[in-house]
Amino acid sequence: xxxxxxxxxxxxxxxxxxxxxxxxxxxxxxxxxxxxxxxxxxxxxxxxxxxxxxxxxxxxxxxxxxxxxxxxxxxxxxxxxxxxxxxxxxxxxxxxxxxxxxxxxxxxxxxxxxxxxxxxxxxxxxxxxxxxxxxxxxxxxxxxxxxxxxxxxxxxxxxxxxxxxxxxxxxxxxx
Amino acid sequence: xxxxxxxxxxxxxxxxxxxxxxxxxxxxxxxxxxxxxxxxxxxxxxxxxxxxxxxxxxxxxxxxxxxxxxxxxxxxxx
Numbered sequence: 001x002x003x004x005x006x007x008x009x010x011x012x013x014x015x016x017x018x019x020x021x022x023x024x025x026x027x028x029x030x031x032x033x034x035x036x037x038x039x040x041x042x043x044x045x046x047x048x049x050x051x052x053x054x055x056x057x058x059x060x061x062x063x064x065x066x067x068x069x070x071x072x073x074x075x076x077x078x079x080x081x082x083x084x085x086x087x088x089x090x091x092x093x094x095x096x097x098x099x100x101x102x103x104x105x106x107x108x109x110x111x112x113x114x115x116x117x118x119x120x121x122x123x124x125x126x127x128x129x130x131x132x133x134x135x136x137x138x139x140x141x142x143x144x145x146x147x148x149x150x151x152x153x154x155x156x157x158x159x160x161x162x163x164x165x166x167x168x169x170x171x172x173x174x175x
Numbered sequence: 176x177x178x179x180x181x182x183x184x185x186x187x188x189x190x191x192x193x194x195x196x197x198x199x200x201x202x203x204x205x206x207x208x209x210x211x212x213x214x215x216x217x218x219x220x221x222x223x224x225x226x227x228x229x230x231x232x233x234x235x236x237x238x239x240x241x242x243x244x245x246x247x248x249x250x251x252x253x
């Protein structure tokens with residue numbers, strides 16, 4: 001994990017453990033007044049690239065998964081689910097299911113591309129705006145209150161796919 | 176998502192995102208991104224509004240061609 005990616009992660013974790021998490025352990029209930037969203041003071045730097053030559057990976061926090069091959073995310077776990085699922089870019093929309101009940105799924109069940117723009121991205125490759133696409137789509141469930149676990153559990157398998165597929169750039173679409 | 180973007184960017188992978196939640200994402204300071212007034216659950220646009228979805232997508236992807244950090248770009252999409 002990069003030390004630069006999150007300012008004061010140790011301090012954030014201490015606040016989380018003594019406040020939000022302790023309350024949850026003690027009461028088995030969530031009190032969002034005790035939760036502090038990460039605020040970074042420092043920016044991160046990176047050079048731009050030529051998108052028309054780049055290989056792009058789509059990462060979605062929609063909770064999308066394929067019931068035919070994977071278990072759903074544990075949406076009922078109030079501590080969050082930090083695992084990922086993957087599916088092919090060519091997956092028919094009708095085969096995708098969603099296990100993330102922290103947002104209204106009406107729109108995505110009406111039109112998959114409000115969160116998973118698989119056809120749009122292929123169109124952008126055809127029109128030479130994007131160089132190429134990863135054949136893998138990465139999905140996780142966006143309810144992840146424990147930042148340290150995102151870094152230790154969610155990020156490493158994404159990093160592995162990026163390396164295996166020689167990805168240049170990542171598009172992240174939250175739900 | 177912003178934290179993952181920051182981590183990957185520091186490792187040499189270029190990242191961009193779009194969000195309807197300007198308040199939280201501004202605090203995270205992702206390397207590149209757009210913000211909209213769209214709603215949770217329809218981050219790229221309204222169902223079957225392909226033109227809107229593509230506008231958000233293209234504007235967000237185009238940011239990859241610029242050096243980070245960038246100020247978040249507000250899109251007039253709601």
